[in-house]
Structure formats: C-alpha cells, structure tokens
Amino acid sequence: MYQLNKLPPEVVQAYLAFPRRNDFLPVARSDNELTVWLLTPRAAPLADHLAWSLGTAVRTELVREDQFFPLLEQALSLWEEVDSSEDEASGEELDDSGQELLGWSHEDAPIVRLVNRTLHQAISQGASDIHFEGCESDFRIRFRLDGELHTVRRLEAAVQPTVLARIKVMGRMDVAESRTPQDGRFQVRVGRKDVDVRVSTMPTLSGEKAVLRILDRSKNILPLGDLGLEDAAVATITRMIAAPHGIILVTGPTGSGKTTTLYAALRELIKESRNIMTVEDPVEYHLPGVNQVQVNRAAGVTFATAIRGFLRQDPDIILVGEIRDQETAGTAVQASLTGHLVLATLHTNDAPTAVTRLLEMGVEPFLLASSLHLVIGQRLVRLNCPTCSKPEEIPAKPTMQADANVIPLPRTQYRGHGCEQCRQTGFKGRQGIFELMPVNETLRSMIVRKASVEQLRGHLRTEGFRSMFEHGATLVTQGKTTMEEILRVASL
Numbered sequence: 181m182y183q184l185n186k187l188p189p190e191v192v193q194a195y196l197a198f199p200r201r202n203d204f205l206p207v208a209r210s211d212n213e214l215t216v217w218l219l220t221p222r223a224a225p226l227a228d229h230l231a232w233s234l235g236t237a238v239r240t241e242l243v244r245e246d247q248f249f250p251l252l253e254q255a256l257s258l259w260e261e262v263d264s265s266e267d268e269a270s271g272e273e274l275d276d277s278g279q280e281l282l283g284w285s286h287e288d289a290p291i292v293r294l295v296n297r298t299l300h301q302a303i304s305q306g307a308s309d310i311h312f313e314g315c316e317s318d319f320r321i322r323f324r325l326d327g328e329l330h331t332v333r334r335l336e337a338a339v340q341p342t343v344l345a346r347i348k349v350m351g352r353m354d355v356a357e358s359r360t361p362q363d364g365r366f367q368v369r370v371g372r373k374d375v376d377v378r379v380s381t382m383p384t385l386s387g388e389k390a391v392l393r394i395l396d397r398s399k400n401i402l403p404l405g406d407l408g409l410e411d412a413a414v415a416t417i418t419r420m421i422a423a424p425h426g427i428i429l430v431t432g433p434t435g436s437g438k439t440t441t442l443y444a445a446l447r448e449l450i451k452e453s454r455n456i457m458t459v460e461d462p463v464e465y466h467l468p469g470v471n472q473v474q475v476n477r478a479a480g481v482t483f484a485t486a487i488r489g490f491l492r493q494d495p496d497i498i499l500v501g502e503i504r505d506q507e508t509a510g511t512a513v514q515a516s517l518t519g520h521l522v523l524a525t526l527h528t529n530d531a532p533t534a535v536t537r538l539l540e541m542g543v544e545p546f547l548l549a550s551s552l553h554l555v556i557g558q559r560l561v562r563l564n565c566p567t568c569s570k571p572e573e574i575p576a577k578p579t580m581q582a583d584a585n586v587i588p589l590p591r592t593q594y595r596g597h598g599c600e601q602c603r604q605t606g607f608k609g610r611q612g613i614f615e616l617m618p619v620n621e622t623l624r625s626m627i628v629r630k631a632s633v634e635q636l637r638g639h640l641r642t643e644g645f646r647s648m649f650e651h652g653a654t655l656v657t658q659g660k661t662t663m664e665e666i667l668r669v670a671s672l
Contacts, residue, residue, distance in 0.1 A: 182215075184255050184259075187208070187209055191206050192259050195230060198226065204219065205248065206230065212236055214237070214238050215240075215241065216241070217240075217251070218240050218241065219248045224240055227240050253300070253304040253370070256304075291343060294343065295343060295347060295350070298310060298321055299392075300370065302392075303368075303373075304370070305323065308325075308394055309392065309393050310322070310323055310324075311323075311329065311389070312343055312391075312392075313386070314337060314340050314384065315337075318334045318336060319337050319343070321334075321335070324435075326605075326610050327610060340387050340388070341358075341387070343390075344358075344387075350364075351377075352364055352366065353381065358381075358383060359383055362379075363378075363379065363381075364378075364379040365378045365379060374397045376394075376462065376464075377394055377395070379392055380393075395462065397464070397465065401440075401447050403444060403447060404445065404447075406444075407440065407614075408612040408614070410654075413614055417554070420553055420554040421521070424519065425519050425551075427516045427523075427553060428521070428524075428553055429526050429534050429552070429554070429555045430523075430526075430556045430558065431527070431557050432559060433529075434527070436558055436612075438525040438558065439460075439501070442499060442523050443464075445523060446499055446523065450467065454497060455493070456495070456498075457471045457490045457497070457498055458470060458471070458501070459483055459486035459487065459498075459499070460473070475501070482508075483501065484508045487508070487511045488511060491518070495520055497520065497521045498515055498522045498523070500524035500525075501524075502524070502527070503525070503526045506542040506543075510541075510542065510543060513538075513543055513547050513548060513551050516551040517551050529557075531616070532617060532633050532637050533633055534555045534617075535548070535627055535631075536633050538552075539627075539630060545629075546628055548627055549628045552627070553618070553619055554618050555616075555619070558615075559613050559652075559670050560610045560611070561610060561613055561666060561668075562605075562610050562661065563608065563610060563611055564594050564606065564607060564608075564661055565599060567601040568596050568597045569595065569596045569606075571659075572593055573591060574590075574593060587653045589656060589657060589663065594660075611655070613655065613670060615647050617645065649666060649670045652669075652670050
C-alpha cells in the first residue's frame with residue numbers, strides 16, 4: 181500500500197492547486213517518476229500536466245472505484261489538514277462555492293475550506309452528525325461516531341459567527357437571523373457519492389449552534405439478515421410483512437436504526453405488481469420502484485395529509501417515516517383497516533410500550549387491536565474493535581437478572597483496549613439488538629381492555645418473549661461487545 185504521508189510537499193501542493201481532482205491521485209514519487217492512479221482513462225492528461233509541472237515522468241495505473249475513492253478520501257483528509265490558526269485569522273468574504281467536496285480549490289476562503297474539510301472528514305469517517313457549538317472560551321466541532329460524540333477540533337470563539345454564516349449560506353437559510361431556530365438542507369458530492377445534509381441552527385447562551393445530520397443516499401439498503409437479527413426473528417418479520425394488511429411498528433429512540441430496519445423490510449416487498457408509497461422527513465434512501473414523498477409543511481404536506489392522499493392512489497403498502505401525533509396515528513390505523521399494509525416508526529422505549537403510547541394518542545383500543553400485527557423494539561450497540569479486542573477473565577461466574585430470567589455469562593469476556601483503528605475507544609462499528617412482539621389473540625384482548633405495560637410484559641414472559649437485553653447478552657457471550665455497552669443502551 182502506498183504511503184501518502186511520504187509524498188514530497190511540492191507534489192501535494194501542486195495536486196491541491198487543481199480545481200477538480202476527482203479522477204486522479206498521485207500516490208508515489210521516485211527520483212525521476214511520479215506514480216498516479218486514474219479512475220478513468222480521460223484523467224490521463226491531468227496526470228501528464230501534474231508531472232510536467234513537477235518536471236518528472238509519469239506512470240499511470242487505472243484502478244477500480246472501490247480502490248480509488250477510499251484512498252482519495254484518505255489523501256484529502258491527510259493533506260487538507262492545516263493549522264486552524266490560519267482559518268481563525270481570516271476575515272475574507274464568504275462565497276457560495278465548495279459544494280463539490282472533493283473538488284474545492286486550494287485558494288478558497290479559509291472559512292469555506294474549514295467547513296468543507298470538516299464535512300469531508302465527517303463523511304469519510306462515517307459520522308452521522310456534526311455539531312458546531314460555542315463553549316465558554318472557544319468554539320468546538322464534534323462528530324457523532326458510532327453513536328458517541330467526539331470533539332475533533334477547537335477554534336477561537338471569534339470564528340463562530342463566520343462559520344455559522346457559511347453553514348447558513350450552504351443551507352439556504354437567513355444569514356441575518358440569529359435569534360430564532362432555523363432549518364435548512366443542502367447536498368454535497370464526495371467523489372461519486374451523493375450526500376444529503378440536513379441543517380438545524382439554535383440560539384444558545386454561547387451563541388448560535390448548528391447541527392448537521394449526514395444522510396448518505398449512496399448506502400446500500402441491507403437485507404434483514406444483515407441487521408443483526410437472529411434467524412428466528414428474521415423468519416417472524418418475513419412472515420408478518422407478507423400479510424395483506426395491518427400495522428408493523430419499529431420502535432426506539434432517535435438514532436437507534438429504525439429507518440434502516442423499515443427499509444430492510446420494504447426491500448423484501450418491492451415487486452412490479454405492488455404500488456408502494458412512502459412519506460418521510462426527510463427521504464433518507466432512494467428506492468427504485470417506490471413512490472417516495474417528503475414532508476413539506478410549508479406546502480401542507482404532513483404525514484397525515486400524505487397518508488390520506490395515498491389512499492386515493494391505489495396503494496398496496498404504505499411506509500410512514502414516523503407516527504408523531506394523534507392525527508397521523510389515527511390515519512395510519514384507518515389505512516391498515518381498509519386493506520393496506522402500513523410500516524411505521526414510533527418513539528418508545530420498548531415494544532410493549534408502543535401499545536400504551538398509541539392508546540394515549542387517542543387511538544381507539546378496538547381499532548388498535550384489529551390493526552396491530554407486530555412491534556419491533558431495537559437499539560444499536562457498539563461492537564468490540566477487532567484489532568485491539570482481547571479476552572479478559574471474570575473472577576466469579578457472572579450472571580444477569582432480566583425480568584424473571586437469570587442469564588449466565590461466560591467467565592471469559594472480550595473487550596477492546598483502544599487503538600488507532602477505533603480512535604482509542606475500544607469499539608468499531610455497531611449492530612442492532614432487537615425484541616419482537618407479534619400480536620396474537622390474547623394480546624388483542626388485552627389491548628381492548630387497555631392492559632398496562634406491566635401486564636403486557638407479564639403475559640409476554642409466559643410466551644417466551646426475548647427482550648433486547650437478552651439479545652444483547654448473547655452478543656456478550658459471542659465476544660462481540662461488552663456488558664457495560666448493553667447496560668448503556670438497554671434496560672433490564
């Protein structure tokens with residue numbers, strides 16, 4: 181593998197001076213030859229020009245996309261890192277360039293370069309959110325990686341208004357307004373990867389804060405079997421989504437992977453003979469063969485109004501991005517009772533709580549009992565880093581009590597100790613833990629009687645209900661994660 185940090189500074193500077201660099205990348209330099217990777221043969225003249233400007237011969241290698249883009253992202257993350265003091269000292273006027281992240285000019289205004297570099301670094305590292313926020317004495321930038329926030333840069337507090345102004349320009353927001361919350365969005369392109377960025381600003385005591393949610397539209401939708409579900413759970417979900425009507429809910433807090441699970445289920449249902457319609461805020465994945473609608477409150481398009489419109493469009497399957505209020509809940513239930521399969525998400529702590537949540541929203545118990553088919557509760561847990569994970573002996577044979585079940589745990593458990601690959605956290609990557617609550621006749625009668633959550637849980641235990649915590653304990657036994665991580669995200 182080529183060592184990008186060994187390239188001479190003159191090669192790096194000459195390469196960074198190119199306004200567009202998406203199709204070629206210098207990877208090595210010898211005494212009289214420059215080695216350049218090409219994504220397409222059309223990039224050969226660019227490589228020739230780069231070598232000519234350096235007074236050396238050139239050797240080109242045509243490589244595949246899956247080789248080229250990871251190295252390109254690594255190179256730009258390495259080479260575009262400059263002293264933040266350069267960015268802080270600038271008072272240059274902002275412009276609206278830089279939407280092509282792998283093609284920004286090296287001569288762009290420093291604040292523009294700072295925001296672009298931050299976006300590029302976050303996307304290349306797989307961050308889900310970027311936080312730009314003021315503190316007591318400085319201005320910090322944090323990434324949410326594998327569900328945890330990490331500070332990646334601290335700047336002088338004086339740059340905060342300028343950085344926020346740049347973000348607002350990109351999100352087509354009101355730059356002059358800093359007293360009220362604002363929402364915006366924009367799209368960037370990293371190589372050949374389209375990324376949607378949703379922007380939210382909020383006035384705080386330390387100045388305005390901006391949070392950027394990164395939605396990578398190029399990510400492949402995973403099949404159900406790749407989410408971390410056990411085989412029996414996959415079989416249950418596959419059976420339930422084959423029903424012609426009813427509601428299937430996925431529950432969990434924000435950032436627990438609910439939308440990913442919904443789309444994995446929807447992936448199994450796409451057929452030429454079916455009319456599938458979705459309403460989301462925002463549309464996170466683009467699916468061929470599916471009619472997708474994005475919420476637009478300014479135009480009167482809400483979850484509830486979209487569902488009512490869908491019913492006049494002869495749908496077979498309806499996906500609702502989130503049930504947030506009584507109107508959406510009631511409309512989704514009515515849609516399921518009129519012969520449509522409805523897939524939706526709901527914010528609750530676990531599967532049984534979804535029933536009481538919908539009843540509290542005002543859904544009639546007999547309607548909910550007739551329409552609800554399956555509730556899936558889920559969380560995301562961090563996985564032990566495969567590079568630095570090592571076995572540890574537990575002094576006494578450990579057990580955990582989950583409801584009425586005593587869960588034995590192995591004496592030897594694995595734990596990551598921190599390395600460069602996992603940013604010294606001991607964890608790399610995440611996986612779902614799940615609990616499934618199929619609604620049978622007994623549960624339907626309990627819903628009609630408005631049974632409490634504890635009564636529902638008590639009945640489920642008699643039927644062998646397997647909680648998220650128990651699924652997580654299985655991952656501990658397999659050495660995939662730690663018990664502390666399970667306790668962090670799932671209740672006993």
